[in-house]
Amino acid sequence: MALTMITCKLHMLLAERRLTVADLHRETGISRTLLYLMFNDELSRVDIASLDKLCEFFNCQVSDLLAYRQLETDQS
Numbered sequence: 001m002a003l004t005m006i007t008c009k010l011h012m013l014l015a016e017r018r019l020t021v022a023d024l025h026r027e028t029g030i031s032r033t034l035l036y037l038m039f040n041d042e043l044s045r046v047d048i049a050s051l052d053k054l055c056e057f058f059n060c061q062v063s064d065l066l067a068y069r070q071l072e073t074d075q076s
Contacts, residue, residue, distance in 0.1 A: 007067050010038040013058050028053045 014024065021035045030050050037043040051062055058064065 005069055005071060007069060008038045008041045008043055009065055009067060010035070010054070011041075013060070013064065014039065017058075024057070028057050030054070 014020065021032060021039055024030070024035055025032045030053055034043070034046070034050060038046070051065065054060075054065055055062060
């Protein structure tokens, strides 16, 4: 059986642009709490307006921020 999960790639986008969460917060107005959760890939849900702001800021698609992955599990 395979598990699935959606992971957030915000840390990669910030690193590529040499930005911090604080920089992103100042530029977008998105709460630091939400951005830190996304940065640390601990987010359980995100609203469309925040995704829209991030895509506009980074000039990217949602798939550049979020990735769907299947994880293999041991079937012992």
